[in-house]
Amino acid sequence: MSTLPDELVHPEWNGLYLDRDYSRGIAHTTMQTAESWAVQLHFKSMGDNSTGSGFFLNIPDLKDYELILTAAHNLIDPSGKKVECLEIDDRYQNKLEFGDKDCWWCPEYPTSQKPEHDYAAIRVKRSESVRGFGFSMRLGEGDHLSETVGVTGYRNIEPRQPSTSMGSVVVCFGSAHELVEYRATTEQGISGSAVWMGFNGVPTAIAIHNRRPQSKKGGSRGSRLTPKVLREVFQWLGVGKYEVKLQAQAFAGMFLPANMPQPPPRGLYLNFSSTYSSARVRLGDGSAFDVLPAQAAAQSAKVLYSLSYQGKWVLFDPIRQEVVLQDSISDRCLFFMDASSSRGLRIVVQIPGKTESQDQKYQLRLQGEMIYDFGDDDDLESSEVSLIKYPSKNTPVSKV
Secondary structure (H helix, E strand, O other): OOOOOHHHOOHHHHOOOOOOOOOOOOOOOOHHHHHOOEEEEEEEEOOEEEEEEEEEEOOOOOOOEEEEEEOHHHOEOOOOOEOEEEEEEOOOOOEOOOOHHHEEEOOOHHHHOOHHHOOEEEEEEOOOOOOOEEEEHHHHOOOOOOOEEEEEEEOOOOOOOEEEEEEEEEEEEOOOOOEEEEOOOOOOOOOOOEEEEEEOOEEEEEEEEEEOOOOOOOOEEEEEOOHHHHHHHHHHHOOOEEEEOOEEEOOOOOOOOOOOOOOOOOOEEEEOOOOOOEOEEEEOOOOOEEEEEEEEOOOOOOOEEEEEEOOEEEEEEOOOOEEEEEOOOOHHHOEEEEOOOOOOEEEEEEEOOOOHHHOEEEEEEEOOHHHHOOOOOOOOEEOOEEEEEOOOOOOOEEEO
16 A cells, blocks of 8 residues: 555556646637627616626527626625616627526625625527637636636727736635636726636636736736536526436346346436445435536537536546545546437546547446345445446436
8 A cells, every 4th residue: 555645646546547638728719709708788886887897608508598797796786786777788789688587696795795706697698509708617626727817808998899918827815716816907897807718729717807906016806717606607597407316227229137127116326325435326216416517618519517416526437437526626527418318318428538539438337236136125225336438338328
């Protein structure tokens, strides 16, 4: 057994694979395209005419609407009341359609007015098929971002067109590193702008700009798009699935062992317990998970999801053939859903290769041969959770 501290043990020594080193920059789009995703807000705050900025975030699962993120102080005035006469223009001066019920802000902001609560969302009628900055929950965690970021919004200059200021990240701070400071130039009217970085070749939002520098030598500040923030927005939108259980489903033509002509009537479920460190198959009931969009690239309809359980993230490890929980989200927590079967879906994970074309794909499999030998009377468990090569015709789909 190794006597080295965990932080000195390389992941590959334990059979784990590393997260892909995503390419930086915006090789797959242009700055002009990124700036077209900025919007301008016009409103009255405590009787005075004001302006602010916002930006589209690409949420492919939101079919009839588009999502705009902005600072909460663009929707809530200093007295804690909702601003009046709110209008939103896109880059082409088109008025965007929304109603009173289409606005949401962090519930704590009206009373706290703190920067860590200064984020909000607006749902507008969809007018384009795919637009908006990408997002990644992975970029919302941790205490370190070493990249140059852009702040894209509307400055107080004529003509009123979106522009971008670039600068380096200074520090991630706050009790949960939920705030970020950066050297990009900002000014009044640009609050609510996207703070973004190049991630896998496309502009990816990492924060919402909401505060100017506290001192001449300080940087501007924003609220990071942490998993907590994104989860709150997704729940308001009705995006994702919450408190669901994963049940194995057989399908026509699937080979089943002789002792198991059909899955047990009470069902086989994915389950975590305090007794075992990895997930197991349980008869009759299972753990309740949140299925959340965890990553989507700008201008892409593809979504990668993650499973959340009791504040932790489900990690799929095809090398060790186990499914475990971990505190932070990583590439090994991401999967896409193959919904080609009418009875359910397949959870498919990828092991990153040196290039995306060299990725290996695996799908989650739940079996119950050991359970079936004991009948259908007790709440039995087995270790028959595995990850096999995808695609495979002999893998039960999961019913969510």
